[in-house]
Amino acid sequence: MPDPANLLLKAARLCSADVRTEFGADVVGYVAHDEWEMALVLLQELGDVQPCPPAFWTLLADVARLLWLESDVVWYEWRRSEASAGAFLAELSLHDGGRATAIPPGRLLRPMWDIGLPTGEFAIAGLWVEGRVALEPGRCARVRLVPLTPEYWGHLVPGDVVTMHETRVAAGSARIVQVVPPVPMAS
Known part of the structure; x- marks a missing residue:
């Protein structure tokens, strides 16, 4: 042990x-x-x-x-x-009608995101709600996003808005507040 x-x-x-x-x-x-x-x-x-x-x-x-x-x-x-991958700190507003249930804090989700890729494809990123209160539909909270494919997210800067999807209907919008680059491996 x-x-x-x-x-x-x-x-x-x-x-x-x-x-x-x-x-x-x-x-x-x-x-x-x-x-x-x-x-x-x-x-x-x-x-x-x-x-x-x-x-x-x-x-x-x-x-x-x-x-x-x-x-x-x-x-x-x-x-x-x-x-490892870098992260994006953002303010996420869940749309009414886009998601039926709250997102609990400290629970990992992996929704799709419209991040403005030229191909029109969505990208996937892990989502972590900060704090101790669940994010209810129609509300806003600070979140952390870790992209599954970081190279797709490299064009985003603070102030950009990305759209969260769990189905065809947009579930929410997130305004990027901070871009946190990956940390080099220790030698």
Whole structure:
């Protein structure tokens, strides 16, 4: 069975040197006192403020799995996908009549998106609703999108609007707020 302490220290080493210097002692201290969940929380916070490679998020998911933190496992695996493929942060408005049920937060969907491809084809991207409240039809929420084929999404910039489809009828519209590039693999 892998040792959570070793996995946490490996993840800390994947942080940039300036962040590692600033927070590294705290992570090492928590690990030394077997406070693995606190070390995990601190590392997640570090990953939220600086780009971390996919391996970082994989290590955090492995630790969360060992600590039986299943919702954290799902979140860290999502973040690994973002680090690998890049992501788009957006404001999604669900159209009335386009979708019958709410989208729960922390649940992955893979709808089709009209992103303005010259061929008229749709592209697929994973959708993650941020926060703790379900996104109801007719409402708006902040979402994260991870494209299945990132090369199709490269033309999008903040302010662009893409349309979500689950059937022929448009289910919603998302305005891109931020483009998050993929993170290079750690060497």
